[in-house]
Amino acid sequence: MPIRLRLAILNATVLAGAIFLLSTFSYAQVSRNLAESLDESLRTQGDNLGTLFAARAGLPSPTDQRIIPQPGVFSSPSFLVQVLDPEGAVVERSSGLGNRLLPVNPEAVRTAGNGEAVYETVILDGQSVRLFTAPLFADEEFIGYIQVARSLQAAEQALNFLRSTLIPAGAALIAVAVAVAWWLAGASLNPLSRITRAAGEIALSGRLDRRLEQLKTRDEVADLTATFNRMMDRLEGAFAAQRRFVADASHELRTPLTIIRGNIETLRRSGSVTHPEMREALDDVVAETERMTRLVGGLLALARADAGHELTRTVVSLNEVVDKVYREVLLSADHVDFILGRIEPIQVRGDADALKQLLLILVDNGLKYTPAGGTVTLELERRAETACLQVADTGLGISADDLPNIFDRFFRSAAARGREGTGLGLSIARWIAEAHGGRITVKSAVGAGSSFTVEIPAIPAQHPRGPDAEPARASEPATLGRDIHS
DSSP states (O other): OOHHHHHHHHHHHHHHHHHHHHHHHHHHHHHHHHHHHHHHHHHHHHHHHHHHHHHHOOSSOTTOGGGSOOGGGGOOSSOEEEEEOTTSOEEEEOGGGTTOOOOOOHHHHHHHHTTOOEEEEEEETTEEEEEEEEEEEETTEEEEEEEEEEESHHHHHHHHHHHHHHHHHHHHHHHHHHHHHHHHHHHHHHHHHHHHHHHHHHHHHOOTTOOOOOOSSOSHHHHHHHHHHHHHHHHHHHHHHHHHHHHHHHHHHHHHHHHHHHHHHHHHHHTOOOOHHHHHHHHHHHHHHHHHHHHHHHHHHHHHHHTTOOOOOEEEEHHHHHHHHHHHHHTTOTTSEEEEEEEOOOEEEEOHHHHHHHHHHHHHHHHHTSOTTOEEEEEEEEETTEEEEEEEEOSSOOOTTTGGGTTSTTOOOTTTTTSSOOSOHHHHHHHHHHHTTOEEEEEEETTTEEEEEEEEEOOOOOOOOSTTOOOOOOBOOBOTTTTOOO
């Protein structure tokens, strides 16, 4: 899971939790305030009625009608009033009750008889009401109980409205919190994203002179940027020193190798060495000198590539380069079928010598790792505006573990270590392809062979417009190599 998503989820969760707790607290606080306000209004009404009853009491009998105020006193539309005698029997009720009676809870009556007011929520005709029960006194004499009730409908409506407001408002705030958390996470990670992109671009381009813009903030990201730039300074210096060493060493080795090879060839041609073992030793020296010359040549080519050496670009007929390579290699490919497949006339802008070297590297690999009786096929075709050069063989193949590394310098798979080679050929081939704005890819399977494909931008084909013009024809597959197995 990306860091930005994790941070956004974490921040959104914290903000959503805070919003939920705040909404819950607000709802609970409003609910408690409404309940307290309702209970206070019931107590106030009960106390006022109790005072009125006490003032009108004239006879000692608590059930005497003269202690009951006029019915108008009980006609408040908001309150329902009921009077009980000391035994808990109803002796009077307000006109708002009509034929109904407020519920009489024996436990509440007993508690009120001990001088304590009782609050309870009861159901009256299917509606919730809040009921207040308190003792009733006249001249400090207990004469019964007074019950005052009020509907909870208004409070419930207020709470319902609050819920209907808090839920969508909370959902909207959570959505905003998620969006803000996503934006904040992106803003916080933006410098890290720039560092990641820069590192990726450096890895792809190989340009070690790239640097990140130093941030003016004094935080960890600014420190990371500075550290990254210092690391790139050291890497650039180290690679520059390495390139200079390789280039200088290769250049210095080239001359003595040429001298050694020339002297040995002179010695071989002079006829002064007649002993078979001595001649065999000279042959070994020549072979190793040639191998070292190829290695030094490869190192020099890669040193030029690392130094940003630009190839000389001209219009090149790629099909002619393919034909030259085929004819040069044909005589030495005596153990396999070397087939020239479909070759289309294609022109590219590039370096003819470098393209020839690229093709020779791929063909040489195909011949080297294809056993006797196998097939190496060379083809060239146009795909849209791209020249596709393919070298396929039926050789040993490359394992899936080795495929990602075959273009690395000096890399040689286990199967290739027993054969002649420097491990630089495919690295040079890739550089040449990329220097021409193209790429090189490979498909391979162990025991089934390999297929290397080079894709290079092609010059758009020129089609004749005359009425008698004939379309250009691709050359037919050559069969010169089909009978060379000796």
